[in-house]
Amino acid sequence: MYSILKHAFNSISPITEDDWLLIEPLLKIKEYPKNDYYLTAGQTEEQIGFIIKGSFKWYYINKKGEEVNFHFFFNNNFVVDYNSFISSVPSSMNIQAMENSTVIHLPKRSKILELYSQSHTLERFGRIIAETVYIEGSLRMQNFLFLNAEERYRNLLKKHPDIFQRVSLANISSYLGIQAPSLSRIRKRISKQ
Amino acid sequence: MYSILKHAFNSISPITEDDWLLIEPLLKIKEYPKNDYYLTAGQTEEQIGFIIKGSFKWYYINKKGEEVNFHFFFNNNFVVDYNSFISSVPSSMNIQAMENSTVIHLPKRSKILELYSQSHTLERFGRIIAETVYIEGSLRMQNFLFLNAEERYRNLLKKHPDIFQRVSLANISSYLGIQAPSLSRIRKRISKQ
DNA sequence: ACCTTTTCTTAACTTAGGTTAAGTGTTTCT
DNA sequence: AGAAACACTTAACCTAAGTTAAGAAAAGGT
Numbered sequence: 001m002y003s004i005l006k007h008a009f010n011s012i013s014p015i016t017e018d019d020w021l022l023i024e025p026l027l028k029i030k031e032y033p034k035n036d037y038y039l040t041a042g043q044t045e046e047q048i049g050f051i052i053k054g055s056f057k058w059y060y061i062n063k064k065g066e067e068v069n070f071h072f073f074f075n076n077n078f079v080v081d082y083n084s085f086i087s088s089v090p091s092s093m094n095i096q097a098m099e100n101s102t103v104i105h106l107p108k109r110s111k112i113l114e115l116y117s118q119s120h121t122l123e124r125f126g127r128i129i130a131e132t133v134y135i136e137g138s139l140r141m142q143n144f145l146f147l148n149a150e151e152r153y154r155n156l157l158k159k160h161p162d163i164f165q166r167v168s169l170a171n172i173s174s175y176l177g178i179q180a181p182s183l184s185r186i187r188k189r190i191s192k193q
Numbered sequence: 194m195y196s197i198l199k200h201a202f203n204s205i206s207p208i209t210e211d212d213w214l215l216i217e218p219l220l221k222i223k224e225y226p227k228n229d230y231y232l233t234a235g236q237t238e239e240q241i242g243f244i245i246k247g248s249f250k251w252y253y254i255n256k257k258g259e260e261v262n263f264h265f266f267f268n269n270n271f272v273v274d275y276n277s278f279i280s281s282v283p284s285s286m287n288i289q290a291m292e293n294s295t296v297i298h299l300p301k302r303s304k305i306l307e308l309y310s311q312s313h314t315l316e317r318f319g320r321i322i323a324e325t326v327y328i329e330g331s332l333r334m335q336n337f338l339f340l341n342a343e344e345r346y347r348n349l350l351k352k353h354p355d356i357f358q359r360v361s362l363a364n365i366s367s368y369l370g371i372q373a374p375s376l377s378r379i380r381k382r383i384s385k386q
Numbered sequence: 387a388c389c390t391t392t393t394c395t396t397a398a399c400t401t402a403g404g405t406t407a408a409g410t411g412t413t414t415c416t
Numbered sequence: 417a418g419a420a421a422c423a424c425t426t427a428a429c430c431t432a433a434g435t436t437a438a439g440a441a442a443a444g445g446t
Binding site: 060062068070082083086087116120123124126127130131133134135137138139140141142144145146177 | 255275279317319320324328370
């Protein structure tokens, strides 16, 4: 059951057998029925999760009370408010299951820092994760800065066509930073070409 | 001369004397006259710099040939295309001096990775830097996602009023993700309140 | 199969911000 | 000081996207 996580680790950066043995006994599995919260605003993220089944949305509630999606998390990926996790500051966002989901919980931050101290290679692993997550965030930022709504839509369609099978257009429009009617307009415009 | 860098390091995360002695002999100082490039599109970022005097802009040239500022770097801060630096991929952006500037160059990526291997505490230091940089990027992203142009302007005015003394409004408008006339409109609107 | 609820699209109108170009200050250079 | 270059503002017009509300389509529940 945990081998899928080990495999995911290895695809980011090879993990030593010793390091894996430090981590494995601390893992736990948890189910999140659809619409359950992984994290709610005000909580401090203590743990990193790895999704083995399902998907989550990471969103913010704006001044008008609307959900603004910041990110989606899918199976075979980590789910975490990395910001809150790193800085141990309460999150201003929510993470909610969009489907019935299953998550492997890694040890909490304080325990992970302990493990880092015990193992130089694990500390390196932590560095590489942080760098990887930075690059992902940075690419998403560039996506927003340099592309307009239609380009962002085309980009998403090209890179994650599967998302459209699993996530409602209302959620996708919010993820693209636009309103639902705007997304409809864009889709109509494109379908006519 | 290098003590200012040591101090900057310590304010991010305490650095051991041994680690500092590994780094110090590898430092170099370089001058960048106003408008000189620290990095141009197509180059791969090899080094991290620490600005002891001056400022830089990090920008992208869009399809219409206009500069779009992504970030400003000021004295007492690092200057780096962290994305290109981490992934050793050519940068798609430029970093250019906005004032006559002086920079301490840290060793290049390959050398830094060597140092990480030699010292667990230095590896930890690298992890903390990556995490810190991630949080900065993430805050800037949220700034864009959740605030409109006027709110971003007010935010900048509140958090970095000094920028307005050192950077032209053309550069600032680009940093805020808007055109110069829009920034003028916003400034006029606010001044009437 | 039927009703309810949710999801998606469409239309009409509004608004923030983009575009272009002209105009007014400021620096800077000789 | 005068010319040139640059920085900033303003105005008039345009466009992409927001807003609101109504309708069509699809999905779910009984």
